Amino acid sequence: MIEGILIGLETALSLKNILMVMMGCFFGTIIGMLPGLGPMTAIALMIPITYGFEPATGLILMAGVYYGAVFGGSTSSILINAPGVPGTVATSFDGYPMAQQGKAGKALAIAAYSSFAGGTLAAIFLLFAAPSLSKVSLAFRSPDYFALMVLGLTAVSAFSAKGQFLKAMMMVILGLMLASVGQDSLSDITRFTFGNINLLDGISFVLVVMATFAMSEALTIILKGKDPSRATQQISLSKLGSIRLDKEERNKMLKSIPRSSVIGFLVGVLPGAGATIASFLAYGVERNFVSDEEKQKFGKGSVHGLAAPETANNAACSGAFVPLLTLGIPGSGTTAVMLGALLGFGIQPGPRLYMTHPEIFWSVIMSMYIGMVILLILNLPLIPYIARILAVPKNFLIPLILFFSVTGIYLMSFNNFDIFLMIGIAVVATFLRLYKFPMPPLILAFVLGGLMEENLRRSLLISDGSFEFLWDRPLTAIILTLTITIISWQVYKSFKK
Amino acid sequence: MRISTVKIISLLFFILSAFYLYTAHQIRVFSFDEDAPFNAKTFPIYLGYLGMFLSALYIILPERTSTEVNHKVLDYKSSLFLVLITIVYGFIILKAGFFLSTSLFLFLSYYFLGERRWIWMFILSFPFVALFMFLLHGILDIYLRDPFLKMLGIIG
Numbered sequence: 001m002i003e004g005i006l007i008g009l010e011t012a013l014s015l016k017n018i019l020m021v022m023m024g025c026f027f028g029t030i031i032g033m034l035p036g037l038g039p040m041t042a043i044a045l046m047i048p049i050t051y052g053f054e055p056a057t058g059l060i061l062m063a064g065v066y067y068g069a070v071f072g073g074s075t076s077s078i079l080i081n082a083p084g085v086p087g088t089v090a091t092s093f094d095g096y097p098m099a100q101q102g103k104a105g106k107a108l109a110i111a112a113y114s115s116f117a118g119g120t121l122a123a124i125f126l127l128f129a130a131p132s133l134s135k136v137s138l139a140f141r142s143p144d145y146f147a148l149m150v151l152g153l154t155a156v157s158a159f160s161a162k163g164q165f166l167k168a169m170m171m172v173i174l175g176l177m178l179a180s181v182g183q184d185s186l187s188d189i190t191r192f193t194f195g196n197i198n199l200l201d202g203i204s205f206v207l208v209v210m211a212t213f214a215m216s217e218a219l220t221i222i223l224k225g226k227d228p229s230r231a232t233q234q235i236s237l238s239k240l241g242s243i244r245l246d247k248e249e250r251n252k253m254l255k256s257i258p259r260s261s262v263i264g265f266l267v268g269v270l271p272g273a274g275a276t277i278a279s280f281l282a283y284g285v286e287r288n289f290v291s292d293e294e295k296q297k298f299g300k301g302s303v304h305g306l307a308a309p310e311t312a313n314n315a316a317c318s319g320a321f322v323p324l325l326t327l328g329i330p331g332s333g334t335t336a337v338m339l340g341a342l343l344g345f346g347i348q349p350g351p352r353l354y355m356t357h358p359e360i361f362w363s364v365i366m367s368m369y370i371g372m373v374i375l376l377i378l379n380l381p382l383i384p385y386i387a388r389i390l391a392v393p394k395n396f397l398i399p400l401i402l403f404f405s406v407t408g409i410y411l412m413s414f415n416n417f418d419i420f421l422m423i424g425i426a427v428v429a430t431f432l433r434l435y436k437f438p439m440p441p442l443i444l445a446f447v448l449g450g451l452m453e454e455n456l457r458r459s460l461l462i463s464d465g466s467f468e469f470l471w472d473r474p475l476t477a478i479i480l481t482l483t484i485t486i487i488s489w490q491v492y493k494s495f496k497k
Numbered sequence: 498m499r500i501s502t503v504k505i506i507s508l509l510f511f512i513l514s515a516f517y518l519y520t521a522h523q524i525r526v527f528s529f530d531e532d533a534p535f536n537a538k539t540f541p542i543y544l545g546y547l548g549m550f551l552s553a554l555y556i557i558l559p560e561r562t563s564t565e566v567n568h569k570v571l572d573y574k575s576s577l578f579l580v581l582i583t584i585v586y587g588f589i590i591l592k593a594g595f596f597l598s599t600s601l602f603l604f605l606s607y608y609f610l611g612e613r614r615w616i617w618m619f620i621l622s623f624p625f626v627a628l629f630m631f632l633l634h635g636i637l638d639i640y641l642r643d644p645f646l647k648m649l650g651i652i653g
Contacts, residue, residue, distance in 0.1 A: 170555065187526065
């Protein structure tokens with residue numbers, strides 16, 4: 001292995017490859033900040049550029065773009081509550097409130113440090129555990145995945161504000177209902193389209209997230225503009241852009257990083273789970289680890305609440321390389337695009353990749369680490385300037401948020417039906433938010449809806465329609481027991497009051 | 498007896514779930530799939546029942562935390578205007594093209610939100626959109642249909 005690491009370092013540290021990582025991180029950050037253009041698009045845009053390169057160089061460039069785009073997505077989540085990719089939705093829960101309190105620079109710095117730490121720790125895990133973890137990822141079957149998703153949805157509802165469990169569960173159902181619109185993945189039968197061809201492909205994630213977060217946030221700010229309790233504070237530019245963390249903030253961040261890295265990496269290893277579930281899970285777990293006083297700060301600008309999902313989503317990005325490099329199974333959409341690029345270079349990822357192309361396997365792993373360092377070096381000095389976006393007066397900022405939301409959707413479909421649908425969902429979401437219906441459970445349910453149905457379908461077909469699959473496998477039974485415990489705890493808490 | 502708005506929302510959710518359940522039952526599956534353990538309508542049917550159950554639970558159970566909103570302090574007029582202007586933007590984006598419709602949308606939104614710094618309003622609409630279009634069209638090679646700029650001969 002030492003030999004492999006040295007080969008990887010030699011390849012990754014060549015001047016050309018370092019330049020590629022830098023370029024990748026820079027362009028990735030810019031593309032990731034534009035709503036609607038996530039890491040997948042960013043990497044896809046790079047594929048034609050990499051054709052003339054050596055495979056290792058091409059992959060190093062793409063890895064840089066990947067991390068840059070994830071960080072760029074976090075920036076738009078924190079500053080304007082517009083998560084362009086599912087993996088950064090959980091970042092906005094505490095990142096955006098923190099930015100609203102005039103600590104945008106700090107929030108971006110915490111995101112940068114946590115991403116760096118999460119990615120670095122995950123790269124180390126990847127170095128040592130990739131071959132053995134690939135076997136673990138194969139141990140998960142459809143019933144386990146289904147149970148894991150039920151657990152994720154229940155947990156995110158249970159961790160919403162006090163006394164809101166039922167509201168959150170209703171939002172979960174609404175999210176699953178929205179996800180069921182369009183063609184059924186197996187039979188191609190259309191559902192809930194009411195004859196509208198624009199709905200055949202279903203509703204896009206970016207549309208739902210822009211409507212429920214960015215657009216509805218913009219409408220809420222305007223709606224509550226006259227509310228004296230929300231009088232906007234004048235925040236100095238130096239405070240807004242400051243990236244200095246005090247000792248307490250550093251300690252909080254340092255506590256969250258190790259556990260969220262482990263969660264993020266392990267979830268990232270599971271094919272199909274990816275950065276979204278990892279970040280939500282890390283957020284929920286973190287809330288359970290902190291003191292009662294700290295728990296109250298979640299959703300209102302908690303350092304733990306920001307550091308945990310940011311660490312986990314980057315760790316999951318590294319984890320997603322385990323099934324890709326060792327089994328040839330892409331764990332996420334982004335790694336699927338990378339698989340396409342690998343095949344384009346004439347490389348077949350799989351268990352023999354170590355032997356046939358050790359320089360590629362190890363240089364990708366080493367360049368991940370180098371990419372993290374470069375991302376941090378490139379982005380930290382820029383944070384004070386990026387954070388000043390929030391100093392833009394409301395009269396300019398709100399229309400610009402609406403512009404980015406609409407453009408994000410328009411760039412994906414080039415039709416105006418999606419714009420109208422987004423406006424409709426945003427209006428409903430704004431009304432629901434006024435009455436404290438939480439949006440994160442809806443988003444997670446929407447993301448997981450298709451996968452959940454797919455896994456339930458497979459489980460039921462294998463067990464011939466019997467629900468015994470729920471307790472047949474020990475792993476499924478353990479996960480479901482955890483789910484039942486969470487629900488029972490919520491019921492107990494409500495009766496205790 | 499006063500019914501809280503959240504309970505009314507839950508009632509609406511109950512009706513929505515019932516309608517969803519009804520529509521789920523109407524989904525036409527292939528005849529060979531009709532008696533399969535799982536077909537295209539199985540999951541939606543579960544969702545419909547679950548939605549009705551949860552909303553009914555919220556309606557029946559007593560509310561422990563009240564969530565009332567003071568409507569007097571809410572600025573419905575400006576919000577409604579922004580929604581309307583975004584709808585109009587959605588209508589004209591295909592006809593007038595991205596550049597003109599977006600620039601006008603931004604300029605008018607700034608104006609109706611009370612902004613009067615004309616130079617900034619102009620910079621953050623027409624030149625800003627031009628720059629954004631250059632980034633997408635010129636650098637990232639993402640094609641944006643624009644009949645207006647095409648008519649002027651700026652893009653192909």
